[in-house]
Amino acid sequence: MITKDIIKDTVYELYKQAVIVLGDDVKKSLEDALKREEHDLAILNIEAILKNIELAEEKGIPMCQDTGLPVVFVKLGNVEVENLREGIEEGIKKATSDIPIRPNIVDPLTRENTNINVGDNIPPIDIELIDEDYIEITILPKGFGSENNNAMKMALPAEGIEGIKEFVVESVLKAKGKPCPPTVVGVGIGGTSDLCLKLGKKALLGKVGERNPDPQIAKLEQEILDEINASGIGPMGLGGKTTTLDVKILKAHTHTAGLPIGVCIQCWADRHATTRIYDKN
Secondary structure, three states, X not given: OEOHHHHHHHHHHHHHHHHHOOOHHHHHHHHHHHHHOOOHHHHHHHHHHHHHHHHHHHHOOOOOOOOOEEEEEXXXXXXXXXXXXXXXXXXXXXXXXXXXXXXXXXXOOOOOEOOOOOEOOEOOEEEXXXXXXXXXXXXXXXXXXXXXXXXEEEEOHHHHHXXXXXXXXXXXXXXXXXXXXXXXXXXXXXXXXXXXXXXXXXXXXXXXXXXXXXXHHHHHHHHHHHHHHOOOOOHHHOOOOOOEEEEEEEEEXXXXXXXXXXXXXXXXXXXXXXXEEEOOO
């Protein structure tokens, strides 16, 4: 059995990794953006971001003061797990006190802080059942400078691909510098209103710089990316060539009468960490 303590320790280490060490794919994308840039303020901002990333790793401290709301994705295989939710919650509490990270979770009405980054229905845990001999856990710390700029539309089927492009681009341009660009944009297409937004967030787990294996979706990702970057909003909204590092799209089949579109914007700190736990028995 995979015990609750193993889950707790795993979640703690994942959260620590996610808030301190940015993925190589994101770092490379930022470095590439710096090479392309000609705007003085944009160069200054990307250089500051890269220096910030370097210092976070060197000093072992979070790369951003907003250490996010912990979003958890689980792929659950043919393994026996003890008290999964409790283990995840205890790992988040340990991360909050020991790393330490900022306690961000409050009651939506009273605004009282739980001080442990756990609360009613938080963390959200997405469970996908898989036919494997492991459990895979991913932590996505979601900052709210970017989360506050997410958008969803129940489009009409007749709006089609052009309607999807228009809504995604419009949503990102409307946000301007608020989500701390250069951003990564996750897009969910299809399903239901809640599912398209979930797919948009899950899309953020894909590697920055890699296109979707579906040629039609890959083309759509690139077209949206190019259109956003043509806006000139640039890093931190102060002008430049790179407003968005990448656009990632996931889709689901949907009802014949609908075309749900979810846009999930992530700041330059596209943080997440993943590991697998195997049941040795």
